[in-house]
Amino acid sequence: MSVSLGFAIACGGKTPTPPPSPVAAPIHGGQVVVAVAQDISSFNEYTGFAESTELAILDLLFPSLLIEQPDYQQHPPSFAPNLAVSWAFSQDNRTLTFHLRPNARWSDGTPVTAEDVAFTFRVQKDARLPWSGQEIKDFIASVEVVSPTEVRFHFSRTYPYQLMDANDGHIVPAHVWGKIPIEEWTHTDFSRRLVTSGPFRVASHVPNQTLTLVRDPAYWDAPKPYLDRVIFKIIPDTGQQLSQLLAGLVDVVLMVPPREAADLKRHPKVEVVEVPSRVWGYIGWNNRRPPLSDRRVRRALTLATNRQAIVDTVYWGFARLAKGPIPSTMWAANRNLQPLPYDPAQAAALLDAAGVRDTNGDGWREWQGKPWTVELLYPSVNTLRAQAAVMIQADLAKVGVRVQPTPMEFTAMMARQEAGAFDAVLSAWEEATKVDLTSLWVTPSATTGSNNFMGYSNPEVDHLVAQAREQNDLDKAKVYWYRAQELIVEDQPVTFLYEAVQLVGISRRIKGANINPASVFFNLPEWYLEP
Amino acid sequence: MKGGPRRLRFGLALVGFELTLVVLAPLVLPNPHAIVDPRGAGLLPPFSRVFVVTLQDGTSFAGLELSRKGEVLALRRGSSWEQVPEKLVVSVKPQWYLLGSDTLGRDVAARLVKAGQISLSVGVSSLALAVTLGTLWGMAAVLGPRWLDRLLMALVDAALALPLLFVLLAVSAFVRPSLGTVVLMLGFFSWMGVARLVRGQALLCREKPWFLAAQGLGLKPLRLALVHVLPHLVTPLATDATLRLGDLILLEAALSFLGFGVPPPIPSWGSMAAEGFEVWRLAFWLPVFPGLAIALSVFAFATVADGLGELGRGERIAGEAA
Numbered sequence: 001m002s003v004s005l006g007f008a009i010a011c012g013g014k015t016p017t018p019p020p021s022p023v024a025a026p027i028h029g030g031q032v033v034v035a036v037a038q039d040i041s042s043f044n045e046y047t048g049f050a051e052s053t054e055l056a057i058l059d060l061l062f063p064s065l066l067i068e069q070p071d072y073q074q075h076p077p078s079f080a081p082n083l084a085v086s087w088a089f090s091q092d093n094r095t096l097t098f099h100l101r102p103n104a105r106w107s108d109g110t111p112v113t114a115e116d117v118a119f120t121f122r123v124q125k126d127a128r129l130p131w132s133g134q135e136i137k138d139f140i141a142s143v144e145v146v147s148p149t150e151v152r153f154h155f156s157r158t159y160p161y162q163l164m165d166a167n168d169g170h171i172v173p174a175h176v177w178g179k180i181p182i183e184e185w186t187h188t189d190f191s192r193r194l195v196t197s198g199p200f201r202v203a204s205h206v207p208n209q210t211l212t213l214v215r216d217p218a219y220w221d222a223p224k225p226y227l228d229r230v231i232f233k234i235i236p237d238t239g240q241q242l243s244q245l246l247a248g249l250v251d252v253v254l255m256v257p258p259r260e261a262a263d264l265k266r267h268p269k270v271e272v273v274e275v276p277s278r279v280w281g282y283i284g285w286n287n288r289r290p291p292l293s294d295r296r297v298r299r300a301l302t303l304a305t306n307r308q309a310i311v312d313t314v315y316w317g318f319a320r321l322a323k324g325p326i327p328s329t330m331w332a333a334n335r336n337l338q339p340l341p342y343d344p345a346q347a348a349a350l351l352d353a354a355g356v357r358d359t360n361g362d363g364w365r366e367w368q369g370k371p372w373t374v375e376l377l378y379p380s381v382n383t384l385r386a387q388a389a390v391m392i393q394a395d396l397a398k399v400g401v402r403v404q405p406t407p408m409e410f411t412a413m414m415a416r417q418e419a420g421a422f423d424a425v426l427s428a429w430e431e432a433t434k435v436d437l438t439s440l441w442v443t444p445s446a447t448t449g450s451n452n453f454m455g456y457s458n459p460e461v462d463h464l465v466a467q468a469r470e471q472n473d474l475d476k477a478k479v480y481w482y483r484a485q486e487l488i489v490e491d492q493p494v495t496f497l498y499e500a501v502q503l504v505g506i507s508r509r510i511k512g513a514n515i516n517p518a519s520v521f522f523n524l525p526e527w528y529l530e531p
Numbered sequence: 532m533k534g535g536p537r538r539l540r541f542g543l544a545l546v547g548f549e550l551t552l553v554v555l556a557p558l559v560l561p562n563p564h565a566i567v568d569p570r571g572a573g574l575l576p577p578f579s580r581v582f583v584v585t586l587q588d589g590t591s592f593a594g595l596e597l598s599r600k601g602e603v604l605a606l607r608r609g610s611s612w613e614q615v616p617e618k619l620v621v622s623v624k625p626q627w628y629l630l631g632s633d634t635l636g637r638d639v640a641a642r643l644v645k646a647g648q649i650s651l652s653v654g655v656s657s658l659a660l661a662v663t664l665g666t667l668w669g670m671a672a673v674l675g676p677r678w679l680d681r682l683l684m685a686l687v688d689a690a691l692a693l694p695l696l697f698v699l700l701a702v703s704a705f706v707r708p709s710l711g712t713v714v715l716m717l718g719f720f721s722w723m724g725v726a727r728l729v730r731g732q733a734l735l736c737r738e739k740p741w742f743l744a745a746q747g748l749g750l751k752p753l754r755l756a757l758v759h760v761l762p763h764l765v766t767p768l769a770t771d772a773t774l775r776l777g778d779l780i781l782l783e784a785a786l787s788f789l790g791f792g793v794p795p796p797i798p799s800w801g802s803m804a805a806e807g808f809e810v811w812r813l814a815f816w817l818p819v820f821p822g823l824a825i826a827l828s829v830f831a832f833a834t835v836a837d838g839l840g841e842l843g844r845g846e847r848i849a850g851e852a853a
Contacts, residue, residue: 239812259634259810313569313635380790383809387634390796394566407790409704 030529031229034252035241039208039234044190046123046131056519061196062170070518072433075331076160093158100149105218106173106197114151118143119174128182136168161434199225199525208234225525245505253505258318261503270505273515276329277502278431280322282494285424288455291367295491296354302340302495304347304399311498314387322496324485332435332481348399358400365400373402378426380407385426417453437465456493539838545831553647563641564796568593571608572636574814579628585621646798654780660718665725673733674752687723703791713793728771736760774836777829784825800825
């Protein structure tokens with residue numbers, strides 16, 4: 001799964017919903033209404049940036065070779081058969097062969113074949129398309145069609161995530177979409193060229209209102225799905241979503257605001273499922289701008305911020321203190337890491353040592369004789385961030401550091417971030433199920449894409465990350481990952497704030513739902529309604 | 532005719548009441564920015580009291596109830612009792628929340644009053660800017676050459692055709708939000724109505740015999756404007772300005788509600804309403820107070836404007852009868 005900027009939150013954690021009781025047999029029929037904040041941007045994920053909810057919806061319409069299991073917490077995720085019924089690596093691990101299900105059909109009756117898989121790979125590698133996952137396929141040299149039900153992936157090197165990288169991205173119909181020239185893809189309305197293959201197909205789509213899916217009678221895993229219809233209702237306001245859930249107009253709300261969760265848990269008709277997510281929040285410091293370029297200053301600012309209070313107040317306890325760059329739910333997370341304590345006295349001493357002192361006795365620290373103000377940017381629509389910003393401001397004021405919280409329109413904020421024109425950014429990140437510190441923490445280079453807007457650079461970290469990525473022995477890889485995390489925490493390029501918990505509100509009339517960190521809709525074909 | 536002064540007095544009384552409150556209340560209310568232990572003192576209803584316990588290391592906690600058991604002090608924070616050894620405690624102070632507290636345990640009454648200072652001063656400053664710009668623009672249109680009049684009024688029409696809130700939101704995406712920029716934005720985008728009014732009134736003056744006489748004496752346009760036109764604009768301008776003040780307060784509130792007004796932690800009625808709106812299910816009173824404050828201000832200024840308008844009409848009728 002690709003990494004995305006985490007203000008549109010998605011999946012995470014253990015398996016909190018009990019499995020369906022074996023006594024009640026699933027029954028067919030009925031519909032479920034899911035509230036979503038925004039409409040699907042395109043039915044073709046390769047033509048734009050699809051956030052996690054959108055990808056979860058596409059899971060119901062387009063097949064993937066395998067289904068990623070929610071067990072990334074112990075090791076790289078394992079996989080279950082989907083379009084592919086079996087798969088095998090060659091002796092040297094450089095060739096991966098998939099055997100496809102012979103009875104999978106597109107919604108127009110055409111079989112889903114190895115041609116579709118090969119076509120999809122060509123699409124994924126096409127630099128003319130803006131797909132954000134292109135680098136996932138970097139080490140796959142070619143995809144070879146052996147027979148209609150057999151397809152072979154050739155890798156240019158071996159590494160732990162080969163299966164995951166081969167599987168990422170949905171298979172799209174070659175016999176329909178292959179007729180549209182690639183250069184026209186970004187301005188083609190794929191809702192008019194929709195041929196799908198999954199448990200559901202699209203019945204209707206009213207932009208910005210509803211997307212209605214109906215069960216596909218030709219789905220290979222009959223008698224699933226049990227539901228006749230799944231309706232995605234677009235309701236931008238979370239308060240509205242909640243009101244409709246309580247009124248029974250909506251059955252599933254993907255993100256219940258933390259402050260409402262305690263109340264909602266007492267409601268007789270609604271269950272709140274807590275899913276640890278891979279979203280974590282941070283204050284990103286501009287590591288290129290003095291005095292923030294001094295590690296002592298960044299550590300001091302972390303020490304002076306009462307992060308636990310932010311977790312308790314802003315997230316109402318439905319979050320955990322973040323310790324480091326790999327969320328604690330992932331296999332490579334260094335469990336020995338200790339978060340820096342809340343220690344204003346030590347912070348003050350560090351700032352003094354770094355030369356950020358109050359020289360004129362006005363109660364505020366100066367830098368090189370000039371008043372020092374840290375401008376803290378955050379997206380203006382996010383009231384939780386606004387609260388956190390005010391708390392950070394109050395905390396840092398206690399050690400004489402002046403903070404100016406600045407709400408900004410999201411794209412304007414991104415622009416300043418990318419231009420390096422900022423002091424600090426209050427933001428969040430959604431980690432992939434793949435452990436990789438490259439994009440955020442490795443020194444940005446001119447040739448590769450990077451999300452390291454903080455400008456963090458530590459050659460030792462760069463080296464460790466490169467070694468860890470290529471290490472096929474996970475225990476050995478862990479040694480590199482652990483050390484890299486320790487170094488990053490020592491350097492504090494960002495102040496790690498919280499690891500979020502996703503709160504899903506779901507009507508109790510829905511049975512059989514297994515909501516887990518892979519996706520809220522992980523086993524939607526198995527959901528059914530209480531008789 | 533009598534309705535005028537009575538309404539005016541009522542409106543002025545309301546405005547006076549609000550001003551008094553905004554100026555004097557801070558003397559008795561706590562610091563509007565002070566964050567008091569959110570877990571113990573957050574989201575309390577009006578007329579709540581908490582005990583703020585300060586420890587030797589400077590940290591402080593708040594709780595709704597307090598009990599002493601020998602050497603130990605027990606404090607109820609939210610739904611749990613927590614204990615501290617008495618010897619670590621420096622002070623225990625009760626604090627009242629007249630209108631309740633927000634999520635961060637800040638005093639809503641104090642913030643409401645502080646926000647009142649902000650909203651009123653932003654309103655008045657941007658009004659001053661708008662009236663100055665509008666008056667200059669309108670006067671220039673009337674007293675300048677014919678082509679200038681056409682040009683200036685075409686620009687006014689063009690500016691009026693823009694959807695105001697959208698323009699403000701678009702502009703605020705590019706400027707750094709601060710009190711000053713909000714005043715500038717509001718002022719620069721609301722002078723057009725004033726310009727039209729000034730031009731209209733000045734055109735009326737231009738037909739009057741005393742104006743023609745003054746013009747005939749060869750007075751310069753500037754002197755004509757200042758001495759012979761401006762005094763006649765005072766009443767209509769005052770009426771318009773008071774009404775406009777209410778609009779500006781509302782507009783500032785709308786901007787702040789959407790997150791593009793005065794930046795935190797400076798409170799504004801709009802941002803307080805937005806914050807309160809987020810938690811209305813848990814604390815319905817939070818969005819109510821700023822909402823009432825906005826409504827009261829707009830009503831007060833509209834009433835004054837109404838009163839002034841009637842008064843002006845009264846004067847004119849009296850003048851014409853004489």
